[in-house]
Amino acid sequence: MSEKSEFRDCPATGIGSMPGGDAREAAKTVTGSFADGRGMPHLAELPGRGPGADMIGRTIGLLAEIYGHVEPSGWRISDRPGRDTRRARSWLGEDLDALEEFTQGYEGPLKVQAVGPWTLAAALERRGGEAFLGDPGACRDLAESLAEGLRGHLAEVRRRVPGARLALQLDEPSLTAVLRGRVRTASGYRTYRAVDRQVVEDTLREVLAAAGGAATLVHTCAPEVPFALLRRAGAGGISFDFSLLTEREEEAVGEAVEGGTRLFLGVVPGTDPASGQLSDPGGSVMGVRTLWRRLGLNPGTLTESVTVTPSCGLAGASPAYARAALAHCGRAAKSLADNPE
Template identity: 35%
Template sequence: MIATALGSFAGRDYAACCRAVLGELEHRAPLPELPARGPGADMIGRSACLLPEMPVDLSPAGWRLCQGSSLIAARARRMLADDREIFIETMQGWSGIPAITVAGPLTLAACIDLPRGGRAIGDAGASHDIAQSWQVGVGDFLHEIVRLTGRAFAVQIDEPCLAQVLDGDVSDESGRHRLPPVDAQEARRVLAESVETARSGGDQVVLHCCADDPHLDVLGGAGADALSLDVRDWGRDRWDELAQWCSADPARRLWLGLVGADEDDLGARAIARRFSQARAHLDLAEGSPRLDGWAITPACGLASATGTGQWQILRDLVRVAADL
């Protein structure tokens, strides 16, 4: 068992954050996101700027597709390139496995508007184009960072909007109505193709969803090496479904989200109890070899944590993982 984080952090000093993340996490650490720095540093803008031939701009309603390049998108690309250089430089002498976090194509389509208005997820053609562009752009980004570092990277595909997309809970432009749900089989296909693209990172591919109902039939059927889930408030039925997913293939791994960004005072003992409860739900004995390669993590990103609290959460997770 190891402890790791899921990408976003509080604060604005990128170099200091990289040093802290790599100092706290010995085995796996993400290239940090610091959304407090403003537009383009957020998960959606950061990932949307990777989409080739699909320029984006920022409107009062959020990110949208547009006809030509925009200053804010160019800023996002420069910021990501600068962040990559800082992270690579800071990684020198660190022996763990780095990770890239990127918003998945379904979440991007659910959060980006069409040029004429309305979420892209409501237009099958636009959603398809985003997914295709995502494969090219993310693939190129991974090839480049692997080339620059000579190291394998894990890839975490974030799909926090998956449940909304599948449940038909994405609002239209007016906010008064909901867009039709995306077919589960189509969503699974899109995710499976994204997972295959992400394998160019050379290490494992993780699908993350922090929704109460992550739709394990879709998320777990996409072929990822691991699922990253917020399991704090799960009921028996959901645990049973996850146990079935795990037992179907011994190579499948879990990243268990055990502590929220607002729980920096929870402490290592309480986190350890939550893990013991999760292990019992999954019918895994203490010290089971099935747990090799698994991880414990924050439930989601730590951007809403306090500057000092986020590091306390990571230290507590590392302490628990070391004792498992």
């Protein structure tokens, strides 16, 4: 099955996080925004609830036989599952319950998110306070634990929503910093050595393979997206903030499209705009049409190659704006389909 067919019926989706702390309200908003073929619902994340609901803590709660607890500096490895790990698992269970409630009888695409192995290695501290990133062996162990945890997580989602076609999104906002040696050590006075690109690629491939047949994508809201590396690692889709795309990267985007990679383009602001409203769906995707023309791509491929998203997560938005932004993504995707030229 081609990646494009795996992402069918995905004209729009959200990135992951939502504002507030009400799991049922978030699940209702996400599933309602993308019902009836308008897009791909996703398992909402609510970092506003505190440590354990943040994206790092949530993913630590998924790990197999690796546990964490919160220190003033962030998340640090633990010998056993303590209060913070249990809280992360409890909140995930609450989110899954809410998703299951609002997807009764649902058949269609459904996305779940987790932090990828390299962003996780840059954030999770070893016992001495330094990140896993500084120890290649620890990074390997972490990736293996993440892959095993994701297999169990996806099996649980399949059990709860049996009609869903799952997609796994790995969030890798620190990936470029890992590749370029920009992640700072605990002291802040130096940075960790850049990780070899082949090691980064191989590790991502291993974790993406844990999807077990589900569609896969990698999301980053940071500049300098390594498009070619992500494609080689097996990502069927690449999600990024469209406003950060540079002319130098456009050729890589064109190659991705021609190679069958789905682009998840963040064109809708992730926080409340100064105007307070979103009124022009066609205007939101005007830059996408312009890029297609500049690259000489067939406008008819837009709908099979592009999914419209917010520029990043919506945790920092107001609840009203988050609802409006997801609905606007659907309308912008429809505008792209109706008027590709």
